[in-house]
Amino acid sequence: MEEVVEQAVGRVIEFMRSSMGEQFTIDDMARAAMYSKFHFSRVFQRVTGVSPGRFLSAMRLQEAKRLLVSTTFTVTDISHRVGYTSVGTFSSRFRASVGVSPTTYRQLGGFPPQTSALVAASTPVGPLAEGGGLGEVRGRVGTPRGDLPGPIFVGLFPDLIPQGTPARCTVLDRTGPYAITDVPPGTWHVLSTTAYPSFAGKPVRAVAEPPSVASAGPVTVPPGELVERIDLDLRPRGALDPPVLLALVDIRTIVLAATAAS
Numbered sequence: 001m002e003e004v005v006e007q008a009v010g011r012v013i014e015f016m017r018s019s020m021g022e023q024f025t026i027d028d029m030a031r032a033a034m035y036s037k038f039h040f041s042r043v044f045q046r047v048t049g050v051s052p053g054r055f056l057s058a059m060r061l062q063e064a065k066r067l068l069v070s071t072t073f074t075v076t077d078i079s080h081r082v083g084y085t086s087v088g089t090f091s092s093r094f095r096a097s098v099g100v101s102p103t104t105y106r107q108l109g110g111f112p113p114q115t116s117a118l119v120a121a122s123t124p125v126g127p128l129a130e131g132g133g134l135g136e137v138r139g140r141v142g143t144p145r146g147d148l149p150g151p152i153f154v155g156l157f158p159d160l161i162p163q164g165t166p167a168r169c170t171v172l173d174r175t176g177p178y179a180i181t182d183v184p185p186g187t188w189h190v191l192s193t194t195a196y197p198s199f200a201g202k203p204v205r206a207v208a209e210p211p212s213v214a215s216a217g218p219v220t221v222p223p224g225e226l227v228e229r230i231d232l233d234l235r236p237r238g239a240l241d242p243p244v245l246l247a248l249v250d251i252r253t254i255v256l257a258a259t260a261a262s
Contacts, residue, residue, distance in 0.1 A: 006240060008033040009047045013239055016056050020063060021081045026052060049160035050242050058161050061097050062243035068106040075102045097163040133223040135183040139230035141175050141192055148175045156180060156188040160215060161242045189217040192232045193244050211244060213237045
């Protein structure tokens with residue numbers, strides 16, 4: 001039964017991909033799944049972890065990232081190709097999710113020079129750092145295939161789409177134990193993804209290689225407490241996983257930060 005449900009959700013995701021430049025509704029997506037609108041929304045969220053609308057938005061921004069670095073289409077053209085009727089709305093959502101404007105993303109080719117910005121952005125400052133009450137999350141990152149070299153990103157996000165600046169994050173040089181400190185009290189999803197090792201700012205692995213991903217949660221971190229054994233099992237990102245939209249372009253930002261610090 002679960003396989004049938006996943007196939008239905010997969011049909012909708014393929015419909016989203018093939019119709020990305022068009023305007024369509026939740027009713028259209030439900031018809032692609034062959035479910036009622038209300039049943040479809042519940043099923044889609046259960047399978048993917050996010051709502052159909054959030055998943056579609058992430059897919060559109062992920063495709064925009066690809067077009068920005070692989071084509072000469074204007075930002076306006078790209079916004080229309082991924083389904084936005086307003087280039088202003090597209091640009092503001094791109095910046096909020098990815099961390100820089102579409103134009104800057106293109107100019108940098110996906111490799112921002114500010115190597116420590118994402119890790120620094122998730123570091124507590126001011127009264128939050130001084131006031132105590134911050135917690136810690138610990139666990140292990142592993143794979144079914146055994147040890148895996150890094151860099152491997154682990155971060156805390158409010159939901160299952162890794163976008164915007166993480167609440168806190170860390171970078172591992174290989175699979176194994178991790179610890180995220182100074183965690184604000186609250187409920188978080190622990191998300192992990194592999195990075196592209198880099199040399200002189202260029203990726204060693206092909207950019208087209210799909211990342212491995214893992215998630216756990218939601219995890220509630222009480223004030224000042226340690227939450228342990230939040231383990232993550234990396235696996236290749238599949239069609240039912242939300243796209244990875246990290247702040248400051250992508251995971252390679254953190255790769256360069258880790259390289260610079262070593």
